[in-house]
Amino acid sequence: MPASPSLLPLSAIVTRLRAAGCVFAEDEARLLTSTAMSQSELAAMVDRRVAGLPLEHVLGWAEFCGLRVVVEPGVFVPRRRTEFLVAQAVRLAGPGAVVVDLCCGSGAVGVALTAALEGAQLHAADVDPAAVRCARRNVGPVGGQVYEGDLFGPLPAALRGGVDVLAANVPYVPTGEVGLLPPEAREYEPRVALDGGADGLDVLRRVAGAASRWLAPGGCLLIETGERQAPGAVEAFARGGLAPRVAVSEELYATVVIGTRPVDSP
Structure with a gap:
């Protein structure tokens, strides 16, 4: 004690x-x-x-x-608002779901989904070596796998077309606004986990553009973003062949864009 x-x-x-x-x-x-x-x-x-x-x-x-x-030093700290993304994913998935936690950071989203979805198969990935080391401490005990690399690059090819839930907590702070973040984030969290490019949607566009190749028919991509960025995110999802919708939690100040791969898509 x-x-x-x-x-x-x-x-x-x-x-x-x-x-x-x-x-x-x-x-x-x-x-x-x-x-x-x-x-x-x-x-x-x-x-x-x-x-x-x-x-x-x-x-x-x-x-x-x-x-x-x-959560180790130098790793992105999971936010309470991201619990809304997890709740949306749980509503869409069933037991035994194949789950991918992209831009996983500590692996918090994937671990939470595994805890809520019986028999879920978890795969997580991040480009930051420090995040990967931390995520393995969280994901390993629940039987998941963590890969190091850029977005979909390190994922096993066998997952293509078979992912039921693709949760991607991508960086979405516009580059010009990173300096306005609280010092706790600005000084102690990795910039790669915060900076989303000029309009905050650079990484989101890349994920949305490739997601349909990894999702199973009827599978869903869920990405947290800012309220003012939601229209641009919806457009990116649609261009990627996904049927988009927006979910909002006023209580948690959270906006999640959800894109479903049509069942009859090639």
Whole structure:
């Protein structure tokens, strides 16, 4: 069990976190205290958080869809809004679904889908070696495979035409707006996981253009994007031969574009 770090009172941690600008200082203090195994570890964790590191990088994990997902330094932190993408995918898939988590980061989306879909077969890929290493820690225990490479490039050819759910949490921040992101993202998460090109849709267009060759008839591509980018995303899905629609969660401020490969498509 974690040691009780009584030499560093909770109130003192809260005060330091609040002074550093942490909005949810009380909650963060409790998480740090419950995670630290010793007084010295707690002090070091508080120092890292006060210095601006994302809470999840300090803890070494993030909560996502009710699961504890390993998140290593330098890896994109899964956002709560992306739980909406997972929920949409679960509604569309059945037991034994073949799932691909593209631009997987920590592998959080794929692991959450595997937990929700009985007998799902999970494959995940990312171009960032650090993300691949982290994803393997999460995906391996659920029986999935993680590949390193650009988008569909490293996936096994046997998956072509057989993917039921293709979830792609692509980078979609326009290049000119990356500098406006909070420091936690801008300074500690990889730019390749954030920067989506001039209009934020560069990677999305590439995925949408190739997805139909990988999806099974009736299979679905799901991509999170910004609300103002949804029309452009819909256009890219349609050009890729997919039947697109948009799902929105006002509660989570989430927009997901869903494209279905027609059953009668070649």
